[in-house]
Amino acid sequence: MKLFAREGYAAVSMRRIAAEVGVQAGALYNYTPDKQSLLFTLMHDHMQALLAAVPGDPKADPLARLETFVAFHIRYHHDRPDEVFISYMELRNLTPENFAVIEDLRRRYEDVLESILRDGMAAGRLHTPDTKIATLAVIAMLTGVSTWFREGGRLSLEDITARYWDMVRGAVGVRAQ
Amino acid sequence: MKLFAREGYAAVSMRRIAAEVGVQAGALYNYTPDKQSLLFTLMHDHMQALLAAVPGDPKADPLARLETFVAFHIRYHHDRPDEVFISYMELRNLTPENFAVIEDLRRRYEDVLESILRDGMAAGRLHTPDTKIATLAVIAMLTGVSTWFREGGRLSLEDITARYWDMVRGAVGVRAQ
DNA sequence: CTTTCTAATGAACAGGTGTTCAGTTATCTG
DNA sequence: CAGATAACTGAACACCTGTTCATTAGAAAG
Numbered sequence: 001m002k003l004f005a006r007e008g009y010a011a012v013s014m015r016r017i018a019a020e021v022g023v024q025a026g027a028l029y030n031y032t033p034d035k036q037s038l039l040f041t042l043m044h045d046h047m048q049a050l051l052a053a054v055p056g057d058p059k060a061d062p063l064a065r066l067e068t069f070v071a072f073h074i075r076y077h078h079d080r081p082d083e084v085f086i087s088y089m090e091l092r093n094l095t096p097e098n099f100a101v102i103e104d105l106r107r108r109y110e111d112v113l114e115s116i117l118r119d120g121m122a123a124g125r126l127h128t129p130d131t132k133i134a135t136l137a138v139i140a141m142l143t144g145v146s147t148w149f150r151e152g153g154r155l156s157l158e159d160i161t162a163r164y165w166d167m168v169r170g171a172v173g174v175r176a177q
Numbered sequence: 178m179k180l181f182a183r184e185g186y187a188a189v190s191m192r193r194i195a196a197e198v199g200v201q202a203g204a205l206y207n208y209t210p211d212k213q214s215l216l217f218t219l220m221h222d223h224m225q226a227l228l229a230a231v232p233g234d235p236k237a238d239p240l241a242r243l244e245t246f247v248a249f250h251i252r253y254h255h256d257r258p259d260e261v262f263i264s265y266m267e268l269r270n271l272t273p274e275n276f277a278v279i280e281d282l283r284r285r286y287e288d289v290l291e292s293i294l295r296d297g298m299a300a301g302r303l304h305t306p307d308t309k310i311a312t313l314a315v316i317a318m319l320t321g322v323s324t325w326f327r328e329g330g331r332l333s334l335e336d337i338t339a340r341y342w343d344m345v346r347g348a349v350g351v352r353a354q
Numbered sequence: 355c356t357t358t359c360t361a362a363t364g365a366a367c368a369g370g371t372g373t374t375c376a377g378t379t380a381t382c383t384g
Numbered sequence: 385c386a387g388a389t390a391a392c393t394g395a396a397c398a399c400c401t402g403t404t405c406a407t408t409a410g411a412a413a414g
Contacts, residue, residue, distance in 0.1 A: 008269060010187035014402060026404080027362050035402065089266060092185060133332070133340045140321025141314045141348075148313055155310070163310045170347035171318075191372060203374075204392050212372065 001042050005082035009039050009093040039090060040098040046083040047105035050076065056112050062120035063174065069113055070168050073142045074161050084146055110135050117172060127173035134172050141167070178219050182259035186216050186270040216267055217275040223260040224282035227253065233289050239297035240351065246290055247345050250319045251338050261323055287312050294349060304350035311349050318344070 003012045003020060014035055018025040032038045053076060055068050077084045091099060114135040120126040128134040145160060155163075180189045180197060191212055195202040209215045230253060232245050254261045268276060291312040297303040305311040322337060332340075 006269070008185065008187055010185055011270070013400070015400085023361095024363055025402080026364075029403070030361065092183070093188070129343070130332075130340055133337065134344065136321060136325055137318045137341065137344050140324070141318040144313060144317025147317070155307075160310065163307055164314065166306070166350075167311065167314050167348040170350055171344040173343075173347055190370075192370085200391090201393055202372085203394075206373070207391065 001082050001086065004039065004042065004090065005085045009035075009086075009090045036095060036098070039086075040094060040102075042083070043087050043090065043094070043098075043102050044105070046080070046087050047102060047109070051105060051109055051112075054109065054112050056115075058115070058119070061125075062116055062123050063125050065116045066120060066126075066168065066172070067165055069116060070138075070142060070165050071161050073139070074145055074157065074164060077143060077146045078149065078157055081146055084143070088143070110139060113138060120172070120174075125174065126169075127175070128171075138168055138171065141171075178259050178263065181216065181219065181267065182262045186212075186263075186267045213270075213272060213275070216263075216270060217272075217279075219260070220264050220267065220271070220275075220279050221282070223257070223264050224279060224286070228282060228286055228289075231286065231289050233292075235292070235296070238302075239293055239300050240302050242293045243297060243303075243345070243349070244342055246293060247315075247319060247342050248338050250316070251322055251334065251341060254320060254323045255326065255334055258323055261320070265320070287316060290315060297349070297351075302351065303346075304352070305348075315345055315348065318348075 003017060013025075014028055015025045017038075018028050028038075032041070053072075055065075055072055057065065060068075087102070091102065094102060114131050117126065117128060117131040117134055121128065121131065142164060145164070149157070149160060151157075180194060190202075191205055192202045194215075195205050205215075209218070230249075232242075232249055234242065237245075264279070268279065271279060291308050294303065294305060294308040294311055298305065298308065319341060322341070326334065326337060328334075
C-alpha cells in the first residue's frame with residue numbers, strides 16, 4: 001500500500017514489494033494470485049471499511065447528520081492517506097470487472113450523503129436545486145483536503161473541519177437561523 | 178498526451194508512443210531528450226496556457242470576477258480533459274525539480290482566485306473566514322466536475338455551471354441581495 | 355526424533371524497458 | 385542535377401517485468 005500510494009501501481013514491481021516485506025518475489029504468490037488482485041484487495045477493503053464506518057442514522061436531524069458526515073469524511077480520509085490516494089489514483093489500473101465493483105461501492109458512499117441532502121430538502125432545512133450535483137460537489141471539496149493538509153501547519157484539522165462545515169452549509173443553502 | 182491520460186505515464190512505453198504517431202522509438206529522441214521531458218512539457222504547456230487564459234481584470238466587481246472565474250474554470254477544464262487529467266495524476270512521476278516548477282504554476286493559478294476572494298471580502302460583498310482555505314475548497318469542487326461530467330447526460334455544461342455558481346456563492350458567504 | 359505440512363527460495367521463461375547510434379532514406383537548397 | 389541537411393530505422397545495450405515451479409528450509413504434530 002505504501003509503495004502503490006507513493007509511486008503508483010504501474011511503477012512498482014513485485015520484486016520491490018517483496019523486498020519491502022523481506023521476501024523474494026515468488027513468495028508473494030502464496031498470498032495473492034497476481035499483482036492486480038493486490039491492488040483490487042487494497043481498494044476493496046478500503047471502500048468496504050469506509051462504508052462500514054460512515055455514520056448514517058436516518059432518524060436524526062438532517063443538519064446534524066450533514067455536520068457529522070462532513071466531520072467524518074475529513075477525519076476518516078485524513079487518517080488513511082495511502083488508502084485514499086490509491087483509491088482515487090489507481091482506478092484506471094483496475095480491470096473493467098474490478099473497476100465496476102469499486103465504482104459501485106463509491107456510488108453507495110455518495111448515496112449516503114445524497115440521502116442526507118434529500119431529507120434536508122424535504123424538511124426545509126436546506127435548499128439546493130440538485131442533490132446529486134451537490135453531493136458530488138461536496139465530496140470533491142472535502143476530499144480535496146487530503147491533497148494539501150499537513151499536520152503542524154497554520155490550522156489544525158479541527159479548524160479546517162469548522163471552515164469546511166461553514167462552506168458546506170452555504171453551498172447547500174442552509175438558511176441562517 | 179492521449180496515452181498518458183488514458184493509461185498513465187509509467188504504463189506507457191516509448192515504443193507505444195512511437196507506434197501511435199507512426200514511427201520507431203528512436204525517432205522520438207529527435208524531439209525530446211527523454212520520456213520525463215515529454216511528461217514535463219505536456220504539464221508545463223498546460224499550466225502556462227491555463228495561466229495565460231484565466232481572465233483577471235482587477236478593476237471589475239469582485240462578484241462578477243468570481244462568477245467569471247467559476248465559468249472559466251469549468252469550461253476550460255472541460256475542453257481539455259487529457260491535459261487536466263495528466264496534470265493532476267502524474268505529479269508524482271515528475272522529478273523533484275520539475276515538480277517544483279509545476280507546483281509554482283499551480284499556486285499562481287490559485288492566487289488568481291484568492292485575490293478575487295480577498296477583494297470581495299474588502300468590498301464587503303462576501304464573507305469567508307479564510308480566503309486560502311476557501312480558494313482550495315472552491316478549486317477542488319470545480320475541478321471535480323471533470324471527473325464525472327459527460328456530454329449528453331441529464332444536464333448541460335451550462336446547467337452545471339449555474340448550479341456550481343450557486344454553490345460557490347453560498348460557500349464563500351455571498352449574502353442574498 | 356521422525357514425519358508432515360507450510361512457506362520461502364532462486365532460477366527460469368518469454369518478453370518488455372529507456373536510450374543510443376551507425377547506417378539508411380527522405381527532403382530541402384543552390 | 386548534385387550536395388547538404390534533416391529525419392528515421394533497426395539493432396544493440398544492460399536491465400527489469402509478472403509469473404511459475406522444482407527444490408530447499410522451517411515449524412508443527414505425533
